[in-house]
Amino acid sequence: MSVRLEDVTASQVQDAISQERFRQGSSAVGRVLTLVIIADESTQADAVRSAAQAAREHPCRILTAIPRPGRGEPRLDAEISVGGADGLGELAELRLRGPLAHHIESVILPLLVPDAPVVVWWPSRAPAVPSQDPVGRLAQRRITDSAAEARPLKALQTFADGYQHGDTDLAWTRLTPWRALLASALDEPYDGITGATVFAQSSNPSAALLRSWLEFSLGVPVISRNTRGPGITGVSLHVRSGDINISRPAGRMARVSLPHAPERDASLPRRATDGLIAEELRRLDPDEIYGEVLRRFVTPPAQTTAASRTRKAK
Amino acid sequence: MRLNPPAPPSNPLRDERDHRLPRIAGPCGLVIFGVTGDLARKKLMPAVYDLANRGLLPPAFALVGFARRDWEDEDFAQIVHDSVRQYARTEFREDVWAELSKGIRFVAGNFGDDAAFAELAETVAELDRERGTGGNHAFYLSIPPKNFGAVVQQLESSGLSASVDGAWRRVVIEKPFGHDLESARELNDTIGAVFPSGSVFRIDHYLGKETVQNLMALRFANTMFEPIWNSNYVDHVQITMAEDIGIGGRAGYYDGIGAARDVIQNHLLQLLALTAMEEPLSFESRDVRIEKEKVLSAIQLPKDLSLYTARGQYAAGWQGGKPVIGFLDEDGISPGSSTETFAAVRLEIDTRRWAGVPFYLRTGKRLGRRVTELAVVFKRAPHLPFSETATTELGQNAFVVRIQPDEGVTMRFGSKVPGTAMEVRDVNMDFAYGDSFTETSPEAYERLILDVLLGDPPLFPRHEEVELGWSVLDPILDYWATLGQPEQYSSGTWGPASADEMIARDGRSWRRP
Numbered sequence: 001m002s003v004r005l006e007d008v009t010a011s012q013v014q015d016a017i018s019q020e021r022f023r024q025g026s027s028a029v030g031r032v033l034t035l036v037i038i039a040d041e042s043t044q045a046d047a048v049r050s051a052a053q054a055a056r057e058h059p060c061r062i063l064t065a066i067p068r069p070g071r072g073e074p075r076l077d078a079e080i081s082v083g084g085a086d087g088l089g090e091l092a093e094l095r096l097r098g099p100l101a102h103h104i105e106s107v108i109l110p111l112l113v114p115d116a117p118v119v120v121w122w123p124s125r126a127p128a129v130p131s132q133d134p135v136g137r138l139a140q141r142r143i144t145d146s147a148a149e150a151r152p153l154k155a156l157q158t159f160a161d162g163y164q165h166g167d168t169d170l171a172w173t174r175l176t177p178w179r180a181l182l183a184s185a186l187d188e189p190y191d192g193i194t195g196a197t198v199f200a201q202s203s204n205p206s207a208a209l210l211r212s213w214l215e216f217s218l219g220v221p222v223i224s225r226n227t228r229g230p231g232i233t234g235v236s237l238h239v240r241s242g243d244i245n246i247s248r249p250a251g252r253m254a255r256v257s258l259p260h261a262p263e264r265d266a267s268l269p270r271r272a273t274d275g276l277i278a279e280e281l282r283r284l285d286p287d288e289i290y291g292e293v294l295r296r297f298v299t300p301p302a303q304t305t306a307a308s309r310t311r312k313a314k
Numbered sequence: 315m316r317l318n319p320p321a322p323p324s325n326p327l328r329d330e331r332d333h334r335l336p337r338i339a340g341p342c343g344l345v346i347f348g349v350t351g352d353l354a355r356k357k358l359m360p361a362v363y364d365l366a367n368r369g370l371l372p373p374a375f376a377l378v379g380f381a382r383r384d385w386e387d388e389d390f391a392q393i394v395h396d397s398v399r400q401y402a403r404t405e406f407r408e409d410v411w412a413e414l415s416k417g418i419r420f421v422a423g424n425f426g427d428d429a430a431f432a433e434l435a436e437t438v439a440e441l442d443r444e445r446g447t448g449g450n451h452a453f454y455l456s457i458p459p460k461n462f463g464a465v466v467q468q469l470e471s472s473g474l475s476a477s478v479d480g481a482w483r484r485v486v487i488e489k490p491f492g493h494d495l496e497s498a499r500e501l502n503d504t505i506g507a508v509f510p511s512g513s514v515f516r517i518d519h520y521l522g523k524e525t526v527q528n529l530m531a532l533r534f535a536n537t538m539f540e541p542i543w544n545s546n547y548v549d550h551v552q553i554t555m556a557e558d559i560g561i562g563g564r565a566g567y568y569d570g571i572g573a574a575r576d577v578i579q580n581h582l583l584q585l586l587a588l589t590a591m592e593e594p595l596s597f598e599s600r601d602v603r604i605e606k607e608k609v610l611s612a613i614q615l616p617k618d619l620s621l622y623t624a625r626g627q628y629a630a631g632w633q634g635g636k637p638v639i640g641f642l643d644e645d646g647i648s649p650g651s652s653t654e655t656f657a658a659v660r661l662e663i664d665t666r667r668w669a670g671v672p673f674y675l676r677t678g679k680r681l682g683r684r685v686t687e688l689a690v691v692f693k694r695a696p697h698l699p700f701s702e703t704a705t706t707e708l709g710q711n712a713f714v715v716r717i718q719p720d721e722g723v724t725m726r727f728g729s730k731v732p733g734t735a736m737e738v739r740d741v742n743m744d745f746a747y748g749d750s751f752t753e754t755s756p757e758a759y760e761r762l763i764l765d766v767l768l769g770d771p772p773l774f775p776r777h778e779e780v781e782l783g784w785s786v787l788d789p790i791l792d793y794w795a796t797l798g799q800p801e802q803y804s805s806g807t808w809g810p811a812s813a814d815e816m817i818a819r820d821g822r823s824w825r826r827p
Contacts, residue, residue: 059746176334177369183327184338184372188448217326253409256373261341261446264373265413267366279334289332 002081002091010110013078017061017090017111020082031090033281034113036120036135037064038104043148046273047123048091053274058281061090061113065135067101074100076107105134112138117284121277124148126155129162141284143277145170146205156205160297165286171205172290173276174231177268178210181246182235185258191240196222199236199247201229210235213293231270339767341374342450342482343441345434347465348457349379349390349420353488358456359394360401361759366414367404370764374446376417378437382424390420403757417445425457425464431472438474449481452515452766458567459490463504470508486515486766489580490571491777494791495784502777515766515774520555520581520686522758523765525717529588530597532715532723539713542692544667549693549710550820551673553585554827556681558633560805561655565646574625574657574787574794577677583610583783584775585688585717586673590663603776610782614662619793621819625654625800626810628680633806638680640805654800655679658813659790660820674817676824680805685827686717700736707739712825722746 003016035055037047044066051062075097082090094107112118119141120130126144127133136142146169149155159169196214200207207224210232214222218237227233234247242259246268254268328335344362346354365371379390395415399406419437423430441447453469455462466485469475477483485505492498505514533539542548555577561568568576584606591605616622629640642649656678663673692711705728714724723745731737765774794800803810808824817824 173334176336179327180335180338180369181373183325183335184340186325186327187338187340217329219326252407253413258446261374262444264445265409266371266373267369267407267410267413269407283333285333287333289329289334 002079005078005080007075008078009076010107013076013080013092013094013107014111016078017080017082017092020080021090024082031059031061031113031116033058033060033117033119033284034111035060035062035277035281036108036118036139037062037123038120038135039064039066039123040125041066041068043124044093047121048093050273050277051121052091054277054281057278060281061111062092063108063111064091064093065104065108066093066095067104068095068097069101070098072098074098074103076100103134105138108135109138117141119143119281119284121280123273126159128158129164130159130167131162131164140166141280142167143170143280144168147171147174152203152205153208156208156294156297160294163291163294165288165291167294168280168287168290169205169209169294170273170276170280172209172287172293173279174206174271175210175213176279177271178206178232178235178246179213181254181256181266181268182214182237185237185244185246185256188258190244190259193218193220193237193239195220195238197225197234197236197238198222198232199225199227199234200232202226204229204231207232208297209293212297213289216293216296336370337764337768338370339372339375339764340450341372341446341448342452342767343376343378343417343438343445343447344452344454344763344767345378345380345438346454346456347380347425347461348455350381350383350393351456354379354456355393355397356401357759358454358763360398360403361757361763363398363402363406363411363414364404364757364760365764367402367407367410368760370760371414371767374448375414376419376441376445376447377414378419378421378434378441380421380423380430380434383422386420391415391418394418403760417441417447425461425468428468428472431468431474435472435474449478450483452484452486454486454766456488459487459492459501462487462501466505466508475508482513482769483509484513484515484766484769485509486517488517490575491516491580491780492784493571493575495781495788498777498780498784502780506777511776514777516776516780517762517774518580518584520577521584523761524758525721526588528721529715530602533589534593543690545669545671547692548668548671549691550671550822551586551589552689552691552825553582553589553673553675554688554825555581555677555686556684556808556827557677557679558681558684558806560628560638560641560680561644561647563645565644569647569651569653572625572653572657573655573677573679574659574791578657578659578675579783579787580775580780582675582677583613583786584779586610586613586661586675587779589688589690590665590668590673592667603779606775607778607782609663609665610779610786612664612668613782613786614664615786615789616660616662619790622660622816623790623793624656624658624810624813624816625794626656626678626803626813627651627653627800628655628678628805629802631680631805631807633680634683638805640802641679650799652795652797652799654794656681656800656803656809656813658809658816660816661786672820674822674824676809676813678803678809682806682808682826684719687714687827688717689714689825689827691822691825700738704736705738707737709740714825720746 039047044064048064077095079093118139120135120139121143130136130142146152146155198207198211211222230251237244245257246254248254248268251270253265255265257263421434442449492501587606587609591609594601594605627641641655658676661673690713698705708728712726716722725743728738729741731739801810801812
C-alpha cells in the first residue's frame with residue numbers, strides 16, 4: 001500500500017517510511033543499500049519497476065527523485081510504499097517542484113540508509129561528469145545509460161572524459177553475455193588473433209565499448225561494420241587458421257562457429273533492465289576494466305556500409 | 315571470498331579484475347544414469363536447461379540419458395521437454411530448448427547389459443564428433459547406491475571412464491555414501507578403482523554451495539563473532555534439520571536407511587564442521603577440507619548412548635491442518651520396521667575452542683515445520699545487576715544461522731520492555747539475504763552441475779570426510795540396532811519425548827525453530 005504525502009520535508013518522509021515499516025511489522029528487513037534513481041516523469045515508472053525487480057536480489061531502499069523545475073514555491077511531494085506487492089524493499093517517489101528541483105541532494109541525504117552504500121542511477125539523461133553531480137557525489141556507484149541519451153556515442157565520449165572510479169554505464173552491462181561467450185571461445189586453444197570485427201547497428205554504444213574492450217585485451221585492430229541490428233549482431237575474431245564467428249541476427253540466439261568444430265547455437269538474448277541493475281548492484285567496487293575500456297574509447301569515424309546505403313536508396 | 319581457482323592466464327579476454335564475466339564450462343557432455351527418475355526429471359534436467367538459458371553452458375554441450383525404459387530419442391526428448399517446461403526456474407524458451415535438444419540422446423539398457431554400454435560409448439564418441447564435446451564427459455549416477463558398483467565397472471570395461479588427450483571424465487554420486495563405515499569404504503574402493511579421487515564428485519543437495527559460502531563469510535569475514543565463538547561464551551550449539559513431509563513414495567529408499575544415515579551422517583555433520591572448524595588458510599578446497607577433517611576427527615560420542623541419543627517414528631496425527639498417516643502405515647513400510655524418522659544426538663568436540671560445549675543435532679520428518687538452522691546459544695551473563703523480577707523473561711542470547719527457508723541470520727538478545735518498570739525480555743533481530751533470494755540466485759543444482767562441469771570441487775566432501783562421518787555414527791547405529799522399534803511421536807510435533815528428556819538432562823531445552 002502506498003502513502004501520499006504533500007508538501008513535506010525529507011524528515012517527514014523518513015518518519016512516514018519508519019511508521020509504515022512499523023505498521024507492517026516488517027521492521028526487521030535488512031536493507032543492504034540505497035538506490036537513488038533520478039528520472040523524469042516519462043522514464044520513472046519503468047525504472048522503478050526494474051529497480052524493484054532487482055531489489056528482490058538486493059534488498060534496498062529505492063529513492064526516485066523526479067525534478068519538476070518551474071516557477072512557484074519550492075515543494076516536495078512524496079509517495080512511499082513499503083514491502084508492497086511490487087517490490088520487497090522500500091520505495092519513495094519524490095517530486096521536487098520549483099527551485100527545489102535543483103537541490104535534489106538536500107532531500108536525498110537525510111533519506112539514505114545509514115552507513116550503507118549508495119548507488120545512483122540516471123535512466124535517461126545523466127550529468128556530464130556523474131561523480132561531480134551533487135547526488136553523484138554521495139554515491140559509491142554511479143550508473144549512466146548512454147544508450148538512452150539523445151546522442152549515445154557522444155555521451156559515452158563525455159563520460160570517458162569525466163570518468164572516475166565508480167562510474168559505470170548500462171551499455172557496458174549489456175555486453176556481459178557477449179563478453180562471456182567470446183571469452184569462453186578463447187578458453188580453447190587457438191592460433192594467433194590478427195584482428196576483429198564488430199557488427200552492430202550504427203551508434204550502438206555497447207558495440208563501441210565491445211570494440212574498445214577487444215582492442216584493449218587482444219591488442220589487435222578492431223573494426224566496426226554497421227548492420228540493421230538489433231543491437232550487436234555479430235563478432236568475428238580473425239585467427240590465422242580460420243575465423244571465430246559469433247552471429248546473433250535476431251537478438252536471441254547466437255550461432256557460434258569455431259575453426260575445426262561444428263557450428264552451434266547458444267542463448268544470447270538482449271537483456272532486460274532489471275537484470276542489468278541486479279548485475280550492477282552485485283559488485284560495488286570500481287569496475288577497473290570498464291575504466292580502462294572507456295579511457296581507450298574513441299568515437300569511430302562515421303562510415304557507410306552496404307546496409308545503410310540500401311536503406312538510403314529506398 | 316574467492317572460491318574459484320583463477321582462470322588460466324592464457325586467455326587474453328579473461329582479466330582477474332573483471333568481476334562480471336561468469337565462468338562458462340568448456341565443451342563437455344553430461345551422462346545421466348537413472349534419467350527417468352524423479353530427481354533427474356524434476357531437478358537435474360531443469361537445472362541443465364536453466365544453465366543453458368542463462369548462457370552458462372558451453373555451446374558444445376550434450377546430454378545423454380541412460381535408463382531401463384525403452385524409449386526412442388524423440389520420446390525421451392518429449393519427456394525431458396515437458397518436465398523442463400514444468401520445473402525450470404527460468405522462463406521456458408523454445409529456441410533455447412530446440413538448441414539444447416539437438417545434443418540430447420537416450421540410451422536404453424540395464425546396468426548389466428554390455429551391449430547397452432557399448433552403445434553408450436558409441437553415442438558419446440558420436441557426440442564428440444557431431445557436437446564437439448571434446449571427449450569431456452561427466453557421469454551422473456542418479457541411481458540407488460547398490461548399483462554404483464555395476465555402473466562404474468561397466469564404465470571401465472566399455473572404455474568410457476578413460477580420459478584421453480587431456481580430456482576429463484568425472485563421476486558424480488549423491489548421498490548416501492554407503493550405509494556404514496565398511497560399506498562407505500567398499501563404495502570408495504569400487505569407485506576409486508576406476509576414477510581417481512579428484513574426479514569423484516560427491517553431492518549433498520541439502521547443502522548448497524551458497525549456504526556454505528554464506529556461513530564462511532559470516533564467520534571469517536567479520537570480527538564481531540569470532541572472539542565469542544568458543545567455549546568461554548558459547549553454552550551449546552543446536553543444529554536442526556526438520557521436514558514437515560513424510561517419506562512420500564520413497565519407502566524403498568528410506569526403509570532401512572533412516573534419519574541418521576540420511577541426514578546426520580552427511581548434512582548435519584557438515585554443518586557442524588563448518589560451524590566448529592578453525593579458520594582455513596585459504597578457501598581452496600584442500601585447506602577447507604583439512605580444517606573440516608580436523609574438527610570431525612575431534613568429535614566425541616556420549617559415553618552413555620542411552621542417555622544422549624534419541625530416535626522416533628512419526629505416528630498418525632495432524633500436520634499443518636491435515637490428517638496424515640503414521641510411518642508404519644506408509645505404503646511399502648513393514649509394520650515391524652525399526653527405521654527411525656527422527657534422530658537426535660549430543661556430540662562433543664575435543665578441542666580447546668569447544669571443550670565442554672555440547673552440540674545437539676536433530677533431524678526428523680513430519681515435524682512442526684520445514685526448517686534447517688544452526689543456533690549458537692550463549693551463556694548467561696555472569697552477573698545481572700537487576701532485581702530478579704526484571705530478568706525472569708530473559709533467556710540466553712543466541713545467534714541463529716537460518717539455512718532454509720528464508721536464508722539469513724537471527725540474533726536474539728534481551729531488550730528492555732518499554733515502560734516505567736525495569737523489565738528485560740528476549741527480542742529477535744533478523745537479517746535475510748533477500749526475501750526471495752532463491753529466485754534470483756542460482757538454484758543449488760545449477761551450481762552443483764556447473765561446478766562439476768568446471769571441475770571445481772571445493773565444497774564436495776571427499777571420502778575422508780564421509781568416512782569420518784560414519785565413524786561418528788556407526789556406534790550409535792549399532793546401539794540403536796539392539797533396541798527394537800523407535801518411540802512414536804505424533805506427526806506435526808517436534809519429535810519424541812525422549813529427545814526432550816535427552817536435552818533436559820543437561821538442564822537445557824530445544825529451540826522451537
